[in-house]
Amino acid sequence: xxxxxxxxxxxxxxxxxxxxxxNPLFLSTVNLLNMANLIGLFGIFSxxxxxxxxxxxxxxxxxxxxxxxxxxxxDLLVNYELFWPFAVLVVLVAGLLxxxxxxxxxxRLGLQPFVVTLCGLLIYRGAARYYTQDGTMGFGYAGDLxxxxxxxxxxxxxxxxxxxxxxxVALVVGVLLHRSVFGRYLYAVGRNExxxxxxxxxxxxxVVGAYLLGGLLAGLSTVLLVFxxxxxxPSSFGNFYELYAxxxxxxxxxxxxxxxxxxxxxxxxxxxxxxxxxxVNILGIPSSLNFAVMGSVILLGVLADxxxxxxxxxxxxx
Amino acid sequence: xxxxxxILSLEGISKSYPGVRALDDVSLRLRPGEVLGLIGENxxxxxTLMKVLGGVVAxxxxxxxxGGREWPRLxxxxxxxxGIAFVHQELNLFDNLDVAAxxxxxxxxxxxxxxxxxxxxxxxxxxxxxxxxxxxxxxPETPLAALxxxxxxxxxxxxxxxxxxxIIIFDEPTSSLTLSExxxxxxxxxxxxxxxTAIIYITHRLAEIVxxxxxxxxxxxxxxxxxxxxxxxxxxxxxxLMIGRExxxxxxxxxxxxxxxxxxxxxxxxxxxxxxxxxxEIRAGEILGLxxxxxxxxxxxxxxxxxxxxxxxGRVLLDGRPLRLASPRDAVRAGLYLVPEDxxxxxxxxSMPIAENVxxxxxxxxxxxxxxDRRKEAATAERQVASLRIKAPHVGVVAxxxxxxxxxxxxxxxxxxxxxRVILFDEPTRGIDAGAKGEIYALMRALADEGVAILMISxxxxxxxxxxxxxxxxxxxxxxxxxxxxxxxEQAVLRLAIGQGEEAAA
Numbered sequence: 001x002x003x004x005x006x007x008x009x010x011x012x013x014x015x016x017x018x019x020x021x022x023n024p025l026f027l028s029t030v031n032l033l034n035m036a037n038l039i040g041l042f043g044i045f046s047x048x049x050x051x052x053x054x055x056x057x058x059x060x061x062x063x064x065x066x067x068x069x070x071x072x073x074x075d076l077l078v079n080y081e082l083f084w085p086f087a088v089l090v091v092l093v094a095g096l097l098x099x100x101x102x103x104x105x106x107x108r109l110g111l112q113p114f115v116v117t118l119c120g121l122l123i124y125r126g127a128a129r130y131y132t133q134d135g136t137m138g139f140g141y142a143g144d145l146x147x148x149x150x151x152x153x154x155x156x157x158x159x160x161x162x163x164x165x166x167x168x169v170a171l172v173v174g175v176l177l178h179r180s181v182f183g184r185y186l187y188a189v190g191r192n193e194x195x196x197x198x199x200x201x202x203x204x205x206x207v208v209g210a211y212l213l214g215g216l217l218a219g220l221s222t223v224l225l226v227f228x229x230x231x232x233x234p235s236s237f238g239n240f241y242e243l244y245a246x247x248x249x250x251x252x253x254x255x256x257x258x259x260x261x262x263x264x265x266x267x268x269x270x271x272x273x274x275x276x277x278x279x280v281n282i283l284g285i286p287s288s289l290n291f292a293v294m295g296s297v298i299l300l301g302v303l304a305d306x307x308x309x310x311x312x313x314x315x316x317x318x
Numbered sequence: 319x320x321x322x323x324x325i326l327s328l329e330g331i332s333k334s335y336p337g338v339r340a341l342d343d344v345s346l347r348l349r350p351g352e353v354l355g356l357i358g359e360n361x362x363x364x365x366t367l368m369k370v371l372g373g374v375v376a377x378x379x380x381x382x383x384x385g386g387r388e389w390p391r392l393x394x395x396x397x398x399x400x401g402i403a404f405v406h407q408e409l410n411l412f413d414n415l416d417v418a419a420x421x422x423x424x425x426x427x428x429x430x431x432x433x434x435x436x437x438x439x440x441x442x443x444x445x446x447x448x449x450x451x452x453x454x455x456x457x458p459e460t461p462l463a464a465l466x467x468x469x470x471x472x473x474x475x476x477x478x479x480x481x482x483x484x485i486i487i488f489d490e491p492t493s494s495l496t497l498s499e500x501x502x503x504x505x506x507x508x509x510x511x512x513x514x515t516a517i518i519y520i521t522h523r524l525a526e527i528v529x530x531x532x533x534x535x536x537x538x539x540x541x542x543x544x545x546x547x548x549x550x551x552x553x554x555x556x557x558x559l560m561i562g563r564e565x566x567x568x569x570x571x572x573x574x575x576x577x578x579x580x581x582x583x584x585x586x587x588x589x590x591x592x593x594x595x596x597x598x599e600i601r602a603g604e605i606l607g608l609x610x611x612x613x614x615x616x617x618x619x620x621x622x623x624x625x626x627x628x629x630x631x632g633r634v635l636l637d638g639r640p641l642r643l644a645s646p647r648d649a650v651r652a653g654l655y656l657v658p659e660d661x662x663x664x665x666x667x668x669s670m671p672i673a674e675n676v677x678x679x680x681x682x683x684x685x686x687x688x689x690x691d692r693r694k695e696a697a698t699a700e701r702q703v704a705s706l707r708i709k710a711p712h713v714g715v716v717a718x719x720x721x722x723x724x725x726x727x728x729x730x731x732x733x734x735x736x737x738x739r740v741i742l743f744d745e746p747t748r749g750i751d752a753g754a755k756g757e758i759y760a761l762m763r764a765l766a767d768e769g770v771a772i773l774m775i776s777x778x779x780x781x782x783x784x785x786x787x788x789x790x791x792x793x794x795x796x797x798x799x800x801x802x803x804x805x806x807x808e809q810a811v812l813r814l815a816i817g818q819g820e821e822a823a824a
Binding site: 182202 | 624645646647656658664666667669678684688689690732
């Protein structure tokens, strides 16, 4: 656990304690489990976002990708009555393909990640709305989806499955990022692509790898989110989620300059964002202030981190 | 001419950096309507002296007299106000603006009173006669991006004229010009001189000095090495001035004769010089020095050999077998490594610990399945740190905190922990203190004695002559000559570097 993760953890505890003090309901089992569920749902694609940010890239298209994959997923299950494991597989593969597309556009054609994924955002959102004629897609009386419903939105040992899914994803990606060759390459390429290239690393493949993982995790998130909302309205499903993801990654210590960040940090960042949302509800703050609270806390967090970093650098230099 | 008062005089200018005396008591005078040629080897102090004139560097001692006023040091605005202008080799222009905007940058004609709008018509009208005077074949409205390097240089000169510069300093102006463009530039210099502008002309191309200079001043090791008046200017005299220092004994002879293998480049065509073909043989067990002027194509050659800019033509053989060089990966797999010129940007990931930098190129050998064995990684790095005597508290220290010499050793450690067959060193001791230099030379020799083929690109004449077993000299993308140890001399290297005697050597 590095310094940033510790600081973030401390901030979490303080905000949690204050909220609990003001309204003890914050610590009720129902509220905690509800938050855990949301943390699971948001955490998975935020980890994907974090991986891309570590390569000094960004993915603005996640939210729209969720909507497009979401409508396709529901359509496959409801109208085509595809056996659900195949439908899940299609969504995961589609996520991978979109990630591959972004990766190739960024590395082979030299386009800026911001531009590529901004276009992705517009295209996928538009495609999703066109696909359903702007109508909301629900499950209605779809066939036998009990198993999938249980998998995606059920509980084991009282814990919501999305949260368990996040734990598994965080563990796997954590090992990949912090213990594997690929992870080391990711940091090296994100921080100094030139030096990585001079060391004989196929830097393009590494960057494409990050976008692939981002796409795959977006696909997984789609499956879970669809069963959370139980219907997909293509114009609002996943709206702004790319920004939640970026916020979680930045709070979690990822620098937009690349080469920095940890999986634990991104998860903690997601937790903090959900606590803030919850705090707005539970303390009776007007919900219209939701975004303003989130923005202020992120700004303060980043500012505090930078000041701390500067002082440390000054001490080291002296 | 002697009767004319100087427009600029430098008196006893010195500049010290920690450990280095970049300028040592340099004095010179420049009169209006005079072209002063300034020569000297790389690192002789020419750029520092010009930075003093431009107001970028403050001298530690001495005084500057410009236009009758005396200054202990100049600032950038002082220098501009005194009428000093530069035409650089790297052009200081905005390629997203048009010619007129560049020429009049900072002194744009305005209209609309308090609105301070740009008056584009007035700007064009002011720039047009300047361009005509320089014989430029483009209009003030032309976007800069549409111009060639030679045309951009005319824009720089027009900019100097617009600023009513009385002293124009040309710093390596022809390094990327063709012959006819060079001739035209020299004609412009003559025109400026005739109009009374004082000119300092810095170049490695001595023929241009012979063509245009009224007087030549030579710097060597930060000191004034001598002055040549109009009648005395000639190649031999200038080369004599540029050299003339005792060489220290750096050379350690190889323990055995070079082996049969090594790296051979046949008719290699690089991106920088698509017309030229380079042939080079680096024998296993030798240190081959690669000398040449800045911009002669030495770094391009190394980049091509390492697969960074894959060769456009020709072939590369390692121990007689053709090598595919589409990327650095191919080179690294074959045991062909590069220690790059800019170690901070290309050699290291500065924010990573020593151990992670050392393992970066051979990470798969530290992995079981795909998980890293960090203990093995640290152990390997510790071995390298010990054998290269890298000064660091432990291998978890980030590379950014190390000194230049120790950083260079970390770059080396990365390659030495693998299986080197050929190592290309690009300016291996630039910015490194004398003690660490000696250690790097010793390391290169030890590697060569183990049968590694070593190429050392260097602009430091003392180093090239003192360390190499043979020297290859490059000129405009080609190898203009090869020297064996018994033929080593600064004159011989320099003559080949400026493209002279090429026929004789070939």
